Amino acid sequence: MALSEERVLEALRTVMDPELGKDLVSLGMVGEVRVEGGRVDLLVNLTTPACPLKGQIEADIKRALAPLGAEEVRVRFGGGVRPPERYALPGVKHVVAVASGKGGVGKSTVAANLALALSREGARVGLLDADLYGPSQAKMFGLEGARLKVDQNRRILPLEAHGIKVLSIANIVPPGQALAWRGPILHGTLKQFLEDVNWGELDYLVVDLPPGTGDVQLSLSQLTQVSGGVIVTTPQEVALIDAERAADMFRKLQIPVLGVLENMSFFLCPHCGKPTPIFGEGGGKRLAERLKTRFLGEVPLTLALRESGDKGVPILVQDPEGEEAQAFLRAARELAAALSVQTFLTLPMV
Ligand SMILES: Nc1ncnc2c1ncn2[C@@H]1O[C@H](COP(=O)(O)OP(=O)(O)OP(=O)(O)O)[C@@H](O)[C@H]1O
Numbered sequence: 001m002a003l004s005e006e007r008v009l010e011a012l013r014t015v016m017d018p019e020l021g022k023d024l025v026s027l028g029m030v031g032e033v034r035v036e037g038g039r040v041d042l043l044v045n046l047t048t049p050a051c052p053l054k055g056q057i058e059a060d061i062k063r064a065l066a067p068l069g070a071e072e073v074r075v076r077f078g079g080g081v082r083p084p085e086r087y088a089l090p091g092v093k094h095v096v097a098v099a100s101g102k103g104g105v106g107k108s109t110v111a112a113n114l115a116l117a118l119s120r121e122g123a124r125v126g127l128l129d130a131d132l133y134g135p136s137q138a139k140m141f142g143l144e145g146a147r148l149k150v151d152q153n154r155r156i157l158p159l160e161a162h163g164i165k166v167l168s169i170a171n172i173v174p175p176g177q178a179l180a181w182r183g184p185i186l187h188g189t190l191k192q193f194l195e196d197v198n199w200g201e202l203d204y205l206v207v208d209l210p211p212g213t214g215d216v217q218l219s220l221s222q223l224t225q226v227s228g229g230v231i232v233t234t235p236q237e238v239a240l241i242d243a244e245r246a247a248d249m250f251r252k253l254q255i256p257v258l259g260v261l262e263n264m265s266f267f268l269c270p271h272c273g274k275p276t277p278i279f280g281e282g283g284g285k286r287l288a289e290r291l292k293t294r295f296l297g298e299v300p301l302t303l304a305l306r307e308s309g310d311k312g313v314p315i316l317v318q319d320p321e322g323e324e325a326q327a328f329l330r331a332a333r334e335l336a337a338a339l340s341v342q343t344f345l346t347l348p349m350v
Contacts, residue, residue, distance in 0.1 A: 038071030045078040094227040101242025103211035106263035107232045108136045111208035116316040117332035123203040129168035138168040142312025155198040187219040213249035221253035228258035235283035258338040260288040265298035296331040
């Protein structure tokens, strides 16, 4: 099996901080993982820059990574960032991450409409566009070029659209600039998004992640307590394989997978209303079964849904009674139920 950032991360779960008796990943000490060919570059943040156990930790890391076939392992140490930067966002009950393995499966469309559907069900909702490489929420909500305001404490106020709070990297950084970002800058920006933004009181903060498995997922899990993740896929085999990898990444980061939502399940003809399963049938459901998680439902491929995204008026606003909006509302109810169960299960036992 090829060397990958995920496999390195998995192996690092077996390396314990000798003092704290917990693994480096759970402790949020792994600041950066980069794999290039046979070379692995790691940034490990220590409890203190002067940690006397540096040598031992480095040796343990190298021992853990040896079976993966890495030719060279370079460990850099950072320090002084204890306790781990993971914290629950003040005022935010649940952070829900929306991910896909493959690009273009409609993850951003789903994140936007799920957020709106949760709000229609009565929740206070925010939507953070963390798809730093291809931010699309500002466009999706007709907020391109909107000016941001700050509160009296100089914290950024998210924009508001159709009853939810929305903030996209596209509102802050000129288009294209974020493309060049790598680990540390990306981590810092996400941190700012979470800490320096006045989200107010929210039941759900929906986070639209970039496609694939990478730095943003890792940073998000280190920066905040993520209640759970939603996997978006189309029924196509290529999308399902990648979706499974995205689910694996969530698991490795100890983020529970709340459910699988299948997008573009069938093409709904605007003329005759006939459904055609262009990308095959049942893939999302089978994936949910394999992952032992909920199936959040099927969203059809429709002309109206594509047009609504381009126009900046999400389908839930444009046609709340339509089949697409109803599918998102059903998915949002399932998701809310999954989160309640999750919260109940993780309550400390008395
Ligand atoms: N069910 C659907 N029916 C019709 N068009 C859709 C549907 N879902 C998404 N689209 C369209 O497909 C395109 C890609 O969708 P979107 O940007 O949501 O995908 P994504 O997975 O977030 O992409 P990326 O990988 O770039 O982040 C958009 O034009 C969107 O309007």
